Amino acid sequence: MRLRKKNYWAITVITWVVLLIVWQLVTMYKITPEILLPSPEKVISTFISLSKNGYNGIPLWYHFLITMIRLLSAVALAIITAIPLGLISGRIKVVYSIFDSIIQFIRPIPPLAYYTLLILWVGIGETSKVVLLYLAAFAPIYLACISGVQKVNSDYVKSAESLGATSKQVFFHVIFPSALPDIFTGIRTAVGMAYTTVVAAEMVAATYGIGWMIINASKYLKSDVMFVGIIILGITGVFLDQLLKLIERKIVFWSGKS
């Protein structure tokens, strides 16, 4: 069954309205205790209160800003380092042989497993948090770059060589733009991976950040504060993904059209 785009949007909106109504009804009829599931009104009033008074003496916007700085600086670092390394690994077998097994080894390990080691190695401050998020974001971009390079249409390369391009020109003018759609997919996955790691990064030795706020609130069973934190992270995650999709559509405008 095919619907018009507007109708799909309507289904999404209706789904969220239904979820809100169910949430409201469950809390109104006290099906679950409020400590486990606070009502929507309670979450909204907590959000307003946190916006006015902050949490633990620190403004809510500051918690949010710190989390975003940690997240975005880690993703930016991953972009700067994983793209060149991934592109070179996809093109040069020796480089691939050196780095790929190391990255494949680190990739499946849960970040919390090595977080304590990171703290011991790089200190308890901001660096360990950013490095943890960086490690989570690195592999998806690196792997996407390799995949992008390996998928480059061989006729694109042959054609460039026959037109007089040097190996360096082929790399920058053909391979890099060809791999861009995959690179963007990798960046979007990396933001998601770093995002899911942000609470873990703020679990240890932090005194601010949305992740820290959720962890701290959980210790005192402040489920309304936890809900505010989770909703902020959820909405921001969706917003960041949409923003990346928008940038992707502008930069990789040919993707899916050729």
Place this chain on the structure above:
Amino acid sequence: MEKLIEVKNLTLTYPGASEPTLKSLNLDINRGEIITVIGKSGCGKSTLLNTMAGYIPPTAGEVLLNGEVITGPDWKLGVVFQNNALYPWLNVADNIGFGLKMRHFDKAEIQSRVDTLLDQVQLTDKKDDYVFELSGGMRQRVAIARALANQPQVVMFDESFGALDEFTRNDIHKVILDLWKSLHLTFFIITHDIDEAIKLGNRIAIMTPDKGLPMKVVDNPYFNISSEDIDANYMNYKNDILKQII
């Protein structure tokens, strides 16, 4: 006639293959002619082009351009691919000027050559369009213009019109023949379509499935034939070629 390309005892065996794909092939291409190569799928036509264009080093033998051995891809050897291999992130004008830009021509020279070629392939009004906005025939015209921009000594076509419908293919044939006449170019055209080979080739090289047999090159009395002139003699000539390739 001045020899432009000489294929001498060319043999190519792919790694791991028990039989050579090309065995002791010899072929001379004269400057200013169109030579078409016809053969069944899998007989080694594209392998021959890939070796002549410098993409694959031969196992034995050599290919000479103006008496010099071809050791790799070179701007003097233009190639038009079956799937056109145009860059979707560049517009039509930038695709055509790509080779000149890589070779560090100045902007004014690039623009001048691109504008001339756009006019010759009748795509001046599409210069700012992206290739994904063009029809299949237009894309092939851009690919031809791109190969010509470098002013190569020969342009090789690797079954470049196979994916086009008949009407579009006829248009492209006209473009090719017009360019050949006006620019005195040398074309090497691989095709699996006998009518196309006869229409476009001054001479026709026939690749047989039997690797032991030498490649036969025949003169073509029906070069640039129009559909109205097709008669029984043409059909006999075509059938003769067909018998040799199957």
